Amino acid sequence: MDNGQEHPHKDEAIxxxxxxxxxxxxxxxxxxxxxxxxxxxxxxxxxxxxxxxRIMHAMKEMDDGRYNKVANIIGQTMQxxxxxxxxxxxxxxxxxxxxxxxxxQGNWGDVRTGDGAAAPRYIEARPSKFALEILYNxxxxxxxxxxxxxxxxxxxxxxxxxxxxxxxxxxIAVGLSTKVLPHNFNELIDASIDLLKGKxxxxxxxxxTGGLADFSEYNEGLRGGKIRVRAKIEEQDKKTLxxxxxxxxxxTTSLIESxxxxxxxxKIKIKxxxxxxxxxxxxxxxxxxGQSPDVAIDALYAFTDCEVxxxxxxxxxxxxxxxxxxxxxxxxxxxxxTVDLLKQELEIRRGELLEKLLFSSLERIFIENRIxxxxxxxxxxxxxxxxxDAGLEPYKKDFYxxxxxxDIVRLTEIKIxxxxxxxxxxxxELMRRLQEELAxxxxxxxxxxxxxxxxxxxxxxxxxKGRERKTEIRSFDTIQAAQVAANNAKLYVNRAEGFxxxxxxxxxxxxxxxxxxxxxxxxxxxxxxxSKIQDKAFVGKDIxxxxxxxxxxxxxxxxxxxxxxxxxxxxxxRFQVLGITRDKExxxxxxxxxxKLLYFTANPNGEAEVVTVHLTAQSKAKIKIFDFDFATQxxxxxxxxxxxxxKYPVRRVVLKREGVSxxxxxxxxxxxxxxxxxxxxxxxxLGSFHGDDRILVIYKNGNYELTNYELxxxxxxxxxxxxxxxxxxxxxSAVYYDGNTKSWFVKRFRIETSTVDKPFLFxxxxxxxxxxxxxxxxxxxxxxxFADKGAEKTLYDVDVMAELRGWKALGNKLNLGKIKGVRxxxxxxxxxxxxxxxx
Numbered sequence: 001m002d003n004g005q006e007h008p009h010k011d012e013a014i015x016x017x018x019x020x021x022x023x024x025x026x027x028x029x030x031x032x033x034x035x036x037x038x039x040x041x042x043x044x045x046x047x048x049x050x051x052x053x054r055i056m057h058a059m060k061e062m063d064d065g066r067y068n069k070v071a072n073i074i075g076q077t078m079q080x081x082x083x084x085x086x087x088x089x090x091x092x093x094x095x096x097x098x099x100x101x102x103x104x105q106g107n108w109g110d111v112r113t114g115d116g117a118a119a120p121r122y123i124e125a126r127p128s129k130f131a132l133e134i135l136y137n138x139x140x141x142x143x144x145x146x147x148x149x150x151x152x153x154x155x156x157x158x159x160x161x162x163x164x165x166x167x168x169x170x171x172i173a174v175g176l177s178t179k180v181l182p183h184n185f186n187e188l189i190d191a192s193i194d195l196l197k198g199k200x201x202x203x204x205x206x207x208x209t210g211g212l213a214d215f216s217e218y219n220e221g222l223r224g225g226k227i228r229v230r231a232k233i234e235e236q237d238k239k240t241l242x243x244x245x246x247x248x249x250x251x252t253t254s255l256i257e258s259x260x261x262x263x264x265x266x267k268i269k270i271k272x273x274x275x276x277x278x279x280x281x282x283x284x285x286x287x288x289x290g291q292s293p294d295v296a297i298d299a300l301y302a303f304t305d306c307e308v309x310x311x312x313x314x315x316x317x318x319x320x321x322x323x324x325x326x327x328x329x330x331x332x333x334x335x336x337x338t339v340d341l342l343k344q345e346l347e348i349r350r351g352e353l354l355e356k357l358l359f360s361s362l363e364r365i366f367i368e369n370r371i372x373x374x375x376x377x378x379x380x381x382x383x384x385x386x387x388x389d390a391g392l393e394p395y396k397k398d399f400y401x402x403x404x405x406x407d408i409v410r411l412t413e414i415k416i417x418x419x420x421x422x423x424x425x426x427x428x429e430l431m432r433r434l435q436e437e438l439a440x441x442x443x444x445x446x447x448x449x450x451x452x453x454x455x456x457x458x459x460x461x462x463x464x465k466g467r468e469r470k471t472e473i474r475s476f477d478t479i480q481a482a483q484v485a486a487n488n489a490k491l492y493v494n495r496a497e498g499f500x501x502x503x504x505x506x507x508x509x510x511x512x513x514x515x516x517x518x519x520x521x522x523x524x525x526x527x528x529x530x531s532k533i534q535d536k537a538f539v540g541k542d543i544x545x546x547x548x549x550x551x552x553x554x555x556x557x558x559x560x561x562x563x564x565x566x567x568x569x570x571x572x573x574r575f576q577v578l579g580i581t582r583d584k585e586x587x588x589x590x591x592x593x594x595x596k597l598l599y600f601t602a603n604p605n606g607e608a609e610v611v612t613v614h615l616t617a618q619s620k621a622k623i624k625i626f627d628f629d630f631a632t633q634x635x636x637x638x639x640x641x642x643x644x645x646x647k648y649p650v651r652r653v654v655l656k657r658e659g660v661s662x663x664x665x666x667x668x669x670x671x672x673x674x675x676x677x678x679x680x681x682x683x684x685x686l687g688s689f690h691g692d693d694r695i696l697v698i699y700k701n702g703n704y705e706l707t708n709y710e711l712x713x714x715x716x717x718x719x720x721x722x723x724x725x726x727x728x729x730x731x732x733s734a735v736y737y738d739g740n741t742k743s744w745f746v747k748r749f750r751i752e753t754s755t756v757d758k759p760f761l762f763x764x765x766x767x768x769x770x771x772x773x774x775x776x777x778x779x780x781x782x783x784x785x786f787a788d789k790g791a792e793k794t795l796y797d798v799d800v801m802a803e804l805r806g807w808k809a810l811g812n813k814l815n816l817g818k819i820k821g822v823r824x825x826x827x828x829x830x831x832x833x834x835x836x837x838x839x
Contacts, residue, residue: 047164266488565594747811
């Protein structure tokens with residue numbers, strides 16, 4: 001009961017209340033900070049998460065040159081790591097699979113197949129020689145107490161190498177993640193040397209699984225960047241593809257599962273997949289009959305894990321805080337840290353040498369000047385120290401520091417046996433060696449950058465062999481999924497009722513298609529729309545035309561004749577539909593009420609037909625039947641109203657004669673950066689292509705091949721010598737090296753075969769045979785470089801060196817001496833050759 005008296009502690013209690021939301025905020029921040037700093041994100045100094053650092057420290061403590069069971073390493077690490085053995089085991093296996101810091105023995109699993117490592121009690125490890133050289137130095141290590149205070153562990157290891165970028169790291173913290181991709185060992189060393197020389201660098205990741213990668217959007221490893229990584233796929237034959245390397249982050253198992261899943265969904269048609277992976281990755285993909293290998297490769301990239309996208313996010317701990325940095329900045333930091341550590345080591349060594357020289361000098365003075373005899377009559381320890389100090393007094397000015405009592409005490413500890421056997425010559429020799437080493441250390445300190453460069457070069461020489469780049473840097477083209485998807489559905493239409501879809505099997509069949517295709521529908525009232533294909537969809541009655549819609553298809557041209565409901569005039573138009581909003585209704589006509597289509601065709605190559613127009617019998621026109629050629633109409637955009645065909649009523653329009661394309665040939669270009677054809681003006685123009693035109697391709701391995709000009713074609717651009725529009729009248733001039741006879745040959749021939757997509761070998765079958773020059777110029781010229789020292793390069797006309805023969809002929813031998821190489825000289829006109837005296 002309140003009796004009116006004040007409660008003395010009431011206000012104080014109110015002020016001491018701690019709200020739950022505040023407690024939660026503080027606890028959550030503490031927890032997230034702990035996870036970020038102590039578990040998930042690596043330190044920039046050594047590139048390690050705490051568990052990895054503790055593993056490497058424990059391995060060094062155990063190291064005696066022999067292998068240790070991983071189970072024992074886990075037990076040793078648990079003295080420093082308070083999170084249990086499972087996390088230590090996983091981190092140890094992860095480090096071992098990177099094949100850099102740990103020398104492994106036993107079954108450590110396979111990152112390519114996804115197979116796990118054997119149990120820790122069965123596998124063994126020890127620090128690699130590389131790790132011992134770059135990771136450890138107790139004198140330059142900053143130490144801290146372990147979690148229970150019983151041991152000392154490194155705050156960070158003094159790493160003299162950009163280890164973080166070499167190994168890569170991935171971690172998920174609370175509200176934060178990091179993903180630093182691995183980079184090539186030798187390229188990192190070269191880049192560090194370039195930085196020390198003041199040059200700019202550009203780093204690209206390199207993955208242990210190899211593959212192909214497009215780094216055009218890498219963004220130096222920062223957030224927002226993206227890398228596209230592809231499997232390396234080869235065409236074994238027209239029915240079989242071989243996957244030789246896989247994208248980083250995938251395994252052969254997951255890759256095969258993704259291929260089977262895409263096949264089950266009908267995106268790609270295959271017969272079977274066989275995994276032959278052993279020492280090297282090899283996955284056989286057997287294609288279904290009728291499948292194009294080039295289209296199948298694109299489909300594998302579009303619908304399976306044969307292509308993956310990786311988003312880097314370089315976040316590291318700097319000064320106890322997470323920080324987002326570019327890989328170039330990380331490399332710059334690690335390179336400077338290496339220089340600083342090398343400087344510390346040199347300074348420590350200099351101090352050690354100075355101390356050794358000082359004591360050697362003291363020892364020599366003490367013995368040669370017989371100062372030890374001065375202490376024979378001393379009766380106290382203090383007097384011993386004083387007498388030795390007095391004996392050294394004349395020489396103190398020559399030492400680099402003051403002589404302390406500790407130094408004098410060390411002199412008193414010299415044994416009589418050593419004094420009696422003292423050899424001044426050996427002492428001089430020892431001091432000379434120490435002085436030479438000290439001079440070298442001083443020189444290295446004065447030229448620290450050169451010393452660091454030499455250190456990096458030594459690392460590369462000792463450990464760089466076998467660490468060449470595995471991932472090939474490429475530029476990828478964008479694959480349109482709809483264009484490479486296998487036709488896994490059939491399109492049907494019910495024109496009267498207005499339904500389309502792939503479940504209307506009792507209705508009119510239109511075409512084969514994919515279940516990701518868009519469908520365009522034109523109706524009698526002049527409206528049209530694009531919709532996603534479905535099993536059954538209502539689009540409106542009186543359907544005139546239905547077909548698969550290809551966005552930005554400039555070859556598809558629609559020809560239409562319609563009645564304008566407002567004026568009654570009959571209009572004609574030719575138009576394209578390049579891009580439109582899905583499920584939105586558009587008008588072929590001007591949109592007036594009562595408008596309708598009288599005639600409509602869809603022409604995939606811009607054909608323009610001739611039609612006969614019949615006017616009504618009641619019309620006042622003198623000529624009631626006349627022909628109209630659509631070729632007289634310009635092709636315009638979909639919104640154009642068209643031109644007046646007639647102002648009189650039209651009874652009907654009928655086709656008179658099929659037309660031909662009015663678009664001209666298809667302008668095809670070859671982009672040698674990706675080995676693909678395109679119509680986007682990228683790369684070199686191959687020409688204008690019509691109908692059955694072909695492309696001629698000649699490769700360095702001695703094969704020539706005729707192909708069509710489908711944009712899905714793939715060409716081995718690294719092996720390609722010549723690609724151009726095929727002209728059967730042109731003569732091929734080739735110079736090749738014959739591996740059987742170790743001789744050079746020249747030959748001239750015409751293409752006599754007509755089979756498409758089949759390679760023909762026109763040189764000898766020896767493995768070392770190759771083509772150096774291939775040209776279709778009328779008078780090609782070559783430059784021959786001879787192997788003799790001092791010999792000049794000489795020009796020759798190929799057309800006068802060999803006569804025209806069949807493509808299987810061996811050709812003429814080049815009896816010109818010992819040839820080092822042959823190259824094609826830029827085309828020169830006949831008049832220019834005459835001026836140069838080449839005729």
